[in-house]
Amino acid sequence: MAQGLTTAKRRIARWFRHLPGWSKVVAAAACSVAVLFGAVMALSAAAVRLEEPVFVLGAAANATGAPSEGAASAPEDDRSARPETAPTALDAATGAAEVNLFEAAGSQRVLDAGEIPDVAAALAAFGDAGWEAGFVVYDFKAERGLGYNADVSIFSASTVKAPYVAYVAQEFLDSGRAQLADEVFEDAVQEGTGIMAFDQVDTYDLGTVLSNTIVHSDNTGYALLRENYSEGFEAWAASAGVDAAAWQGEWYPFYTPRDLAKLWLSVGGYLKSGSANASLSEGLLSQTGTSFIRQTLGGGYRVLAKPGYEIDTPRFNMGALNDAGIVRGPSGDYLIAVMSDADYDDEYFTDNEPLIKNLIAALAAAHDRLLAA
Structure with missing residues (x-):
């Protein structure tokens, strides 16, 4: 059971690191409730194997691209408001399971x-x-x-x-x-891959943010690019x-x-x-x-x-x-x-x-x- 709990916690942590900053607040609150609930339930169900997270994160789950269970259906897309996609040389690649x-x-x-x-x-x-x-x-x-x-x-x-x-x-x-020298303030921190979440620096030039996002696959760097x-x-x-x-x-x-x-x-x-x-x-x-x-x-x-x-x-x-x-x-x-x-x-x-x-x-x-x- 200990190994299963460790694996589950690692998976939750790696899911958690992809959330934008505002979603982490929601997720953290949900996790706190889940931990308290889990501590009570563990007294009567210590032998139950944890196979999946015991909480459902509504908006936070949607921030990862995964739908939350029981969520209302999204309204039908208004494609007329979207930029028109261009045809490319790759349109003839097959979508079927054949080469x-x-x-x-x-x-x-x-x-x-x-x-x-x-x-x-x-x-x-x-x-x-x-x-x-x-x-x-x-x-x-x-x-x-x-x-x-x-x-x-x-x-x-x-x-x-x-x-x-x-x-x-x-x-x-x-x-x-x-400009590459433009100042970018670290107002969002994404843990996981990268170095910026742990370097004790809160202001970067744009060139460094771009470099870290690619070379170190920095989640914080990418978040700053998305926000700004x-x-x-x-x-x-x-x-x-x-x-x-x-x-x-x-x-x-x-x-x-x-x-x-x-x-x-x-x-x-x-x-x-x-x-x-x-x-x-x-x-x-x-x-x-x-x-x-x-x-x-x-x-x-x-x-x-x-x-x-x-x-x-x-x-x-x-x-x-x-x-x-x-x-x-x-x-x-x-x-x-x-x-x-x-x-x-x-x-x-x-x-x-x-x-x-x-x-x-x-x-x-x-x-x-x-x-x-």
Whole structure:
């Protein structure tokens, strides 16, 4: 029972760290009530195994992208008020559980397992372990790619930080609306990954916030960007072909491998713009920690990537083992976005790491064989 309680507390803590600051107040109050209630109940039910949190967090649960039980249905979206999403070269990637080879112009065909045996084996390993995976790969020069299960909805985790930093750099720094030296006050603290929640510093320059958000996957840094530089993000995402308005303000939404790949298609275009801040963004993306793409392919390639992962939390389906980015090699640049609902935590549960690394290696080989111009 002690081990079960410890695991449950870790999971609750990792869920808790994704909440915006105001939600943490609500969550903390709920936790206090739950602890008091639990102490009383433990006297009569000490042998009961804790398998999930014993409290339901209404608004706080919604801040993570997970619906609270019994919550009222949201009103129907007014799509006419949203920025119109742009078509992209990735629209032909299949949303089905089959691998297809597609062209930017829209043509596509389903690949037989015999054409991609290593990819098929890697996907089967996910399935055998009880997890669902999806991916999009796209070669910029050849303008063709590979897709599988591209419309499965997966918890984004920290993958969302890369496009958000690119958006801030492009829309605020490049336009002159902000400067790297601008002062950012730490009025929101997000524990978990990163260094800013514990460094005893309460004021940063914007350049440091951007750097920490990417290099250290800093949750506090990302929260400060969301709080201070959010105007226009939905329009920026729409220009990439992603309906971020559907996230309803979630900082860590559920989205699809196609969405993640589209966002990175826009990031890649920005990195090629040649602006000083694009070069800065590229440098940051080359230094991200725990990138499964870089660990798998970094020996012979330059990898610009941002992973995102999470241990599953009971009732919220937040398990995620994701990585996305741009691989630069002898044949040119290509994009890879892999998402899955597999459990992963770099502190104490890394058993599923070989699943994503084997799939990335298989996709890289398939790219060189089928896509490279």
